Amino acid sequence: GWNIRYEFSSGDLDCALQTLRMFVLDAAASGGGHQILSATQEEGAECVPWRALRYMTGEIHYGGRVTDENDRRLLGTMLEKCYDASVVSAPGGHAFGPDGSYAAPRTGDHAATLAALRALPQHDPPEVFGLHASADIAFNLREGRLLLDTVLSIQPSAAGGGAGAGGSTKEQQVVAIAEDILRQLPARLEVDKASVTSNPFAALPSGHDNSLGVVLAQETLRYNGLLSTLSTSLTELVCAMRGQVAMSAELEAASNALCNNQVPDAWQRAAYPSLKPLASWVANFRRRVDVLADWLYTGQPAAFWLPGLFFPQGFLTAVLQNHARMSRTPIDRLAFCFDVLPRAADGAAAPAGGHGSRDSKDLPGSVTSGVIVTGLHLEGAGWDERTCALAPPRPRQMTAPLPPVHFRPEEVPAGGCTAGDSDGGMYACPLYKTSVRAGVLSTTGQSTNFVMHVQLPCAAGTDASTYVLSGVAALCALDGDE
CATH class of the missing domain: 1.10.8.720 (Region D6 of dynein motor)
Known part of the structure; x- marks a missing residue:
């Protein structure tokens, strides 16, 4: 939709x-x-x-x-x-939807029109609008989460003072949660301890600056800033709950959020876009820092976990810049081509432990240009391993993992199609950071939540319009655990 x-x-x-x-x-x-x-x-x-x-x-x-x-x-x-x-x-009249129930009457008289209107179903199935049946489930889940969040936001705070036998006060709960998160926080990333043998900031073979090294330095700065925000906020919150410092409005809001398994607003302002609840958010944050530390301390990985970046658009631009410098091609003449790799390449994806593949032999074939990206998910469609094309989602399946994708820079002839065009049995699939999709409108005319279009092959018997109407998109991050 x-x-x-x-x-x-x-x-x-x-x-x-x-x-x-x-x-x-x-x-x-x-x-x-x-x-x-x-x-x-x-x-x-x-x-x-x-x-x-x-x-x-x-x-x-x-x-x-x-x-x-x-x-x-x-x-x-x-x-x-x-x-x-x-x-x-069309012979017999045109009908919208697969079952033909939404059909215009062939005659235009008043009685036939009224009869056709009365025959329409009371509930509009998603298929009438080109959506998959799972769209109803996704909509109800989203509305349910919104209702629960509203109820949590208006419930009265637990009173301090004596708790029942075996119980605990809100202050004790907040302190326990805050101290647990403090223990889980990873160490700061130290740029001066970067790998010497596989220096991620080393110049390109052509002698030009490595744009990916610039991206790594910027990401390190952002994550260190977020680490400082979390550490300071949690430490001050523990002190305030123990009566050692005054309780501010921001600390009060943070304590309420922790009790409700939500990410405090102050953290969200300093962090990347995410819709995860608190527990999943903390685990995902640790995984992100671990992957970035692996890149910093052991050198550039064979594949990149795109969801782990604050600014994936900048990373992809850096890939194009490196290729432009190596091939001496103007960057405005470059665009990405996309090759979805077999699932066997998923060894390159960051596993639950956090680190991506360090050995290119885990990947199918050598990658001489571009990067292999992992960690993406499809919403509104699935992926057929046999045909290497988009497929209808399984029943009650909201998202499906997308195999590793090779982002390969290629020179585009002048006047060639733009990244958002769908042509030749391919669907220009929009890639978003989160499932909300909407974001602040940027100067490019695109949402800040939008990353780019990824060309994916359509299934046999379908065209790009099928997936446009279905709202098929690729996501960097899911709403819950991954």
Whole structure:
């Protein structure tokens, strides 16, 4: 579905209907009503100008409200299904949805229209909108979490003072949680202790600066800053709970969040985007630092765990910069091509322990350019190992792991297709940091939660529009444990 909830109004619908009526009547007046039924995709003086009709509706009437580029693609795909010659020329009438229950009456009289409306189901199944049946489950889970979070936010805080026998006060619970997290915090990352034999900051063979080394230094700085925030916040919270320092509003909010298994707002402001509850968030944070420490102290890994980075967009840009310097190609002429590797390459993925593969022999074939990325998940679709293509998700499966992907820089000819284009049986799958998908609109016109488009092969008998309507996306991080 949509990444952002838009406030489409009845005025938008009225404008779209008036434009549709005007175009259809003009086509009927110029060539007769029979010409409409024989209209094709090509515009002519005697047929409905479908392309212009889609543009007016998608770019002007509704498009003015749609700010997300991937939502604009979804809107255009929806209109291609509705504003098309097949809608009026299909034998037996056109139906939306696989079961044919949403079909327009062939006659336009009042009685037939009322009968068709009364025959519509009371509940709209997700398949009518191009979504998988699991979309209903995902929606209900999301609404359930929102309800529980609301209930937790309004419940009264436990009173201090004497607790019942065998019980504990809120202060004791908060202190226990805070001290447990403090014990789990990893050590700070020390750049001056970086590997000497496999120096991750070493220059490229061409003599140019290593852009990945710059990314590593920036990520180290960010994680050290987050470590300092967590350590300071938890230490002050323990002291405040013991009455050694004054309790501030921020510390009070942090104590309530810890009791509710939520990440405090002060931590979220200093951290990367994440929807995980507190326990999963702490475990994921330790794993991130461990993977970064492995890169820093033992050298560049054979594969990179993309979800472990604060700013994955900067990492991917650095990969292009390194290739541009090595090949002496302008960076604006480079784009990524994508090869999904066999699942056997999953030895490169960071396991529960945290570290990625250090040996390129674990990977299928040598990688002479680009990087191998692991840790991605598909939402709204699965992955068929046999055909190496997208596949429908399994029943009740919300997400599916994506095998390691080789991000391979290639020179793009001038005027070539952009990264978001889907062509040749490929789907330009949007990659997001979290499942929320929406984020702050950046100067590029994309959400800050959006990373890039990854070209993935479509299953046989499907095209890119199938996955656009299904809202298929790749995610760096899941909402719970991974």
